[in-house]
Amino acid sequence: MNWTLLALGSACLLVLGEDAFVHGKRSARTVTFSRTPRGHSRHRRDTWTEQAHFTACKSPLSPKDQALLLSHTHETGFHGDDGSSFTLTWVGDGTGVILVLSTLSAPSDSFYEGGSSRLYRSEDYGKSFHDVSHAINNTYIKSDFGISAGPGNPQQVILTANLPFTESPGGVIFTSMDAGVTFRSVQLPFHPAQAIQFHYQDPQYLVVISIDDGLWLSEDFGNSWSKVHEGVHTFTWGSGITLFFSSSPKGTVEAARRGELILRRTQDVGKTFTTIAKNIFSFGFIGGFLFTSVMEKLGSPRVIYVSSDQGDHFRKAQLPSVTTEQFYSVLDGDEDMIFMHVDNPGEDTYFGTIYTSDDRGILYSKSLERHLFGGEGKSDFTNVTSLRGVYLTNILEEDGRIRSVITFDRGGRWRFLKKPENVDCPETSKKCNLHIHGEHSHFSGITPMLPLSEPTAIGLVIAHGSVGDSISAARPDVYVSGDGGYTWWGTLRGPHHYSILDSGGLIVAVEAHRDRQINSIKFSTDEGQCWNVFNFTDHPIFLAGLASEPGTKTMNISIFGYRPDDDDQPMWVAVTIDFEHLLTKECGEEDYVQWLAHSGYDSDPETDGCLMGYKEMFRRLKKLSACRNGRGYVVSRQQRPCPCTREDYMCEYGFYRHENTSECLLQPDFLNQTKDFCLNGELEDLQNTGYRKIPGDKCEGGVRPPRQEDVFKKLCGNETSPTSSNLDAKRSSGMLVLIVVCACVGVIGLVITSALIITSKRINCRERSPAYHFSVLQLQDDDLCVSNENSPNGKLNGFQVQEDSDDDLIE
Numbered sequence: 001m002n003w004t005l006l007a008l009g010s011a012c013l014l015v016l017g018e019d020a021f022v023h024g025k026r027s028a029r030t031v032t033f034s035r036t037p038r039g040h041s042r043h044r045r046d047t048w049t050e051q052a053h054f055t056a057c058k059s060p061l062s063p064k065d066q067a068l069l070l071s072h073t074h075e076t077g078f079h080g081d082d083g084s085s086f087t088l089t090w091v092g093d094g095t096g097v098i099l100v101l102s103t104l105s106a107p108s109d110s111f112y113e114g115g116s117s118r119l120y121r122s123e124d125y126g127k128s129f130h131d132v133s134h135a136i137n138n139t140y141i142k143s144d145f146g147i148s149a150g151p152g153n154p155q156q157v158i159l160t161a162n163l164p165f166t167e168s169p170g171g172v173i174f175t176s177m178d179a180g181v182t183f184r185s186v187q188l189p190f191h192p193a194q195a196i197q198f199h200y201q202d203p204q205y206l207v208v209i210s211i212d213d214g215l216w217l218s219e220d221f222g223n224s225w226s227k228v229h230e231g232v233h234t235f236t237w238g239s240g241i242t243l244f245f246s247s248s249p250k251g252t253v254e255a256a257r258r259g260e261l262i263l264r265r266t267q268d269v270g271k272t273f274t275t276i277a278k279n280i281f282s283f284g285f286i287g288g289f290l291f292t293s294v295m296e297k298l299g300s301p302r303v304i305y306v307s308s309d310q311g312d313h314f315r316k317a318q319l320p321s322v323t324t325e326q327f328y329s330v331l332d333g334d335e336d337m338i339f340m341h342v343d344n345p346g347e348d349t350y351f352g353t354i355y356t357s358d359d360r361g362i363l364y365s366k367s368l369e370r371h372l373f374g375g376e377g378k379s380d381f382t383n384v385t386s387l388r389g390v391y392l393t394n395i396l397e398e399d400g401r402i403r404s405v406i407t408f409d410r411g412g413r414w415r416f417l418k419k420p421e422n423v424d425c426p427e428t429s430k431k432c433n434l435h436i437h438g439e440h441s442h443f444s445g446i447t448p449m450l451p452l453s454e455p456t457a458i459g460l461v462i463a464h465g466s467v468g469d470s471i472s473a474a475r476p477d478v479y480v481s482g483d484g485g486y487t488w489w490g491t492l493r494g495p496h497h498y499s500i501l502d503s504g505g506l507i508v509a510v511e512a513h514r515d516r517q518i519n520s521i522k523f524s525t526d527e528g529q530c531w532n533v534f535n536f537t538d539h540p541i542f543l544a545g546l547a548s549e550p551g552t553k554t555m556n557i558s559i560f561g562y563r564p565d566d567d568d569q570p571m572w573v574a575v576t577i578d579f580e581h582l583l584t585k586e587c588g589e590e591d592y593v594q595w596l597a598h599s600g601y602d603s604d605p606e607t608d609g610c611l612m613g614y615k616e617m618f619r620r621l622k623k624l625s626a627c628r629n630g631r632g633y634v635v636s637r638q639q640r641p642c643p644c645t646r647e648d649y650m651c652e653y654g655f656y657r658h659e660n661t662s663e664c665l666l667q668p669d670f671l672n673q674t675k676d677f678c679l680n681g682e683l684e685d686l687q688n689t690g691y692r693k694i695p696g697d698k699c700e701g702g703v704r705p706p707r708q709e710d711v712f713k714k715l716c717g718n719e720t721s722p723t724s725s726n727l728d729a730k731r732s733s734g735m736l737v738l739i740v741v742c743a744c745v746g747v748i749g750l751v752i753t754s755a756l757i758i759t760s761k762r763i764n765c766r767e768r769s770p771a772y773h774f775s776v777l778q779l780q781d782d783d784l785c786v787s788n789e790n791s792p793n794g795k796l797n798g799f800q801v802q803e804d805s806d807d808d809l810i811e
Contacts, residue, residue: 029149032087033544033560035570053424053467054477054490057530058522065582066534072581073536074127078102078572079565081118085143086560086572088547091179093153094631098122098547099180100129101159102572103143115162117141121180125549126558126576135183136174145195150203155179156221158196158206165191165211175222186222190214196222199237205269207235207243215245217270228270233261236285238310242267244290246283259295259302265311276311287333289361291317304328304340306361315362318653319355326352329373331381332391333361336696339381339391339411340364341373350374351396354381356411356650359695363653367411372396372440380404380438386453386460386504387484387597389611392436394471401470404435406485408598409611412650412694419467420479423490426468434479434488435471437464447476448495448512448545454552456635457504458618459484459597460527464495478509480528482623484597491528497546501555503629505587505621506579508557510543518543521559521577526623534577539563541573553631555580583628591625594618610642613699643702649691664690664705 061069083102091097100120117140120129141147142162150156157180161172171191174183190210199205206218215232218225228245233255235245243266248255255261263277277283281293281302290307292314301321305314319342322328326343331354333339338361343352354371355364372394373379384390389410394402405414417434419425425432441447441464451463461484464476478492498509508523509531517540522531541561548557558576565571597616599609609615619636621629651664691705 029090029550030087030147031545031547032085033547034085035083035544035562035572053426054420054422054493056491056493058533059530060533065532069534069577069579069582070536072578074576074578075537076126076129076574076576077565078118078120078129078574081572082569083116083118083572086544087143087147088560089147089149089157090549091149091157092155093551094549094553095155095179096123096125097155097179098126098129099147099149099157101141101143101147103141103146115140115143117143117146117162119159119180123179125554125556125578126547126574127556127578129574132180135180137185139172139174145192148195148198150198151200152203154203156198156203157183158222159183160192160196163191173222177221188216189225190216190227197237199241202241205241207237209235213248215247217243219269226270228266229264229273234282236283238265238285238290239288240267241269242310243269244283244285244311246280259293263292263311274311276307277305277314284330286330287338287361288335289333289338291330291361293328302328308360315360317357317362317364319364320353329377329379331379332383333357337361337410337694339367341371341379341381343373354393354411357695358692363692365650365653365692368393368395368405368407368414370395370397372402374440376443378439378443380436380440382436382438382451384451384453384461384485385455386457388616389598390484392438392451392463392485394435394438394440397470402435403433403470404465408485409647410694410696412647417485418487420488420490423467429468431469432467433469434465434467436479437466437471437476441471441473441476446473446495448497452498452500454500454504456552456633457500458595458620458635460500460504460507461485462498462500462507462528478528480507482527486598486600489528491524492522492531496522497543499546499548499557500552501548501557501579502583503552503633503635505627505629506555506583508546510546510559512543517541517563518561521557523579525583525626529623536575536577541575553633555583555628580628583626585627587621587625587627587629591622591627592619593622595620607642607645610645610699612694613642613644613648613697615640615642641698641700644693644699645703646705648693648697648699648702649705650694652690652692655690666690 060066081102083104085103087101087103089099089101091099098121100122102118102120104115104117117133118131119133119136119141121132122129136159140162142160146160146162148158155176155178157176159174161174163171165171170188173186173188173196175186176183190212192208193211194209196206196208199207204219204221206222208216209232210216213231213233215228215230215235216225217228229247231248231250233246233248235243238244244263246261246263248261252260259279259281261280261282262275263280263283265274265276266272277292277294279294281295283290283292285291288308290311292305293302294305295302301323303321304317304319306317307314317340319340322343323345325347326345328343329341331339331341336359338357340355340357341352342355343349351370351372353366354368356367357364371381380392380394382392384392389408391407391411392404394404396402404417406417407414416431417436419432419434423434436451437447439450442450447464449464451461453461459482461481463479465479465488466472466474466476467490476495477490478496478498479488480491481488492509495512496509497512498507500507504527506523506525507528508521510521511518519537519540520533520535522533524531536559541559541563544560544562546557546559548554556576556578558574560572560574562570562572595618596609597618598611617638617640621627649664655664655666693699
């Protein structure tokens, strides 16, 4: 059946009515597995009936290899542990240390507050575990944010105790400097309301918000704490030790919902503060850009202001404003550019428009329309990290169908995905493409995994998908691409859990079943073309998930699940398999090949492989080489600049790409308007050639777009934002510029009528409201391209979830 948005179920259709700015995601070092309560989903049947349209290549191991792998398979049964969830955290890089927190929470309708927990430790990549609960005096640790490890290689760990805040003046944390061998108990002067956040470079700096909205900071890894500010809603680290936070004015109720928050900055860990913006809803920091969501006038739609200098100056982003039924979201970003989703007008539209920014984060060009962004703030937008410039997402067609699109040039052009060669199309399909399941499907339980790629596994992408006119929920299968998404291969039938090991030299997968136990794992050394099947136990388990050390360097995979114990109670089980002893051959030069990324799709050898102005040649493992990259493997790449072509330029602000050509034309309704760009009351000439080099593009020479001789100029109106105090100071200077320029224009007129002319000019200058027009990148309308015709408006979806107004802007 075709999967429309309504098929997600009512639980998924709760819409965010406000912007949301996400200030960070949970670390990749931490993963949580949950055990389904006995008698609930365990008996829920797998209901997939549709057969896959391809044949998976699978073969059992030889008896010799089966015995060899079994001798390096280690099983741990956590006897007597009735925890409902297991949280795994890797400590350090390459240390082999894993901490596992098992938590049993009391039912929500229980009179008993709290629960119980156990702490386990492994120092051999999960081959054995030891109960170390005594090291923290068997204290009950929070299940939601109770364990976290420091960034990078330091072996700092923090555990947050779960204490009733009504019975003690402050909480308790346990800190470790030796990867969990020993812990030190610290009494806090407050109760944490969220996870304690490490500084992204220096784990000595810790920040957290308390349950009474106080912002607390430690400079010595939690040994001592100082209260930085009161009434704080959200915070985030900026560059260096700069800390941004939003707070409510004293006595203000629901300030965030009314857009009355104050944005402050401290650059000396709380000793002094600077107010950098007022009357904001929310803010976020990503890629060196600081965003604020602002209602400039009471009852007016919200707009975005951007700073690239840590809040010293703000400028209005040239994007459509949003109302209370809409929201903004930064989908991805770095120091070069930002991907911004702007919700379409209206309530419950579930789609919007993706815009891409210039290198200042201010000017935005339209990239993709009808981008799916539905209930619960879920977006399928995915950065394929194994190849630069590649992003995947889904669009919502007017007929309700959901289709997948991909871009290889950072949003310059979007295409439908090619059908895998080994997969047949359904007989009823009219336009047959591959469609990839993203966060919507994962949230609704259709797929057990999100699309997976890793920077060290060049070109490799693993994802659930379906082939046909649109995405289907009937039977998600597993597809693999080895070239970053240009071509795909149907590899495994049915939903699986999967993981990338040995920098892409080895991938593993385990079938995902709701009602059946499993006892085998599949592994492939040829990027999923064929799979070997290894039976790792004679006692099947209900699968909870896979776990491997972040970074793909390891060759160990841990399978977590549970099975009935001797007393018929569920028992947690961890099975760790070490593939290093099966793939004993170290890869040599003969096992690698030089691979030109993005190649084979352009007939011109000079530009073949060019993307964002340069070519990248990688040293990659041959598909048929069954050998070991090893922990010392480093991605080898060579870069060479390309001559500039029209593809290296995007349409400038106020221009659009003409259909079926690469030419950027001035938008017709922009011709009779003033042709200069005004930011916050300051005159700033915009050299309107019609083209702007794509941020991050490194092309040299070659084609240069034709330049228009005129430099557009106009007088700026009073556009100063109420957000920032440093912008308020410029109001008078901006008005002075207006008066001087208008007077100069008036002098040209007749002396007799000069007074009237000057007066008229001043009125026009002040009353003229800026009309913002956005470049439309119109694409070819065929099976490989998405037609991006002019359609109205968009909406911005947020970062992460907060019940207050704009707390999800950055994803």
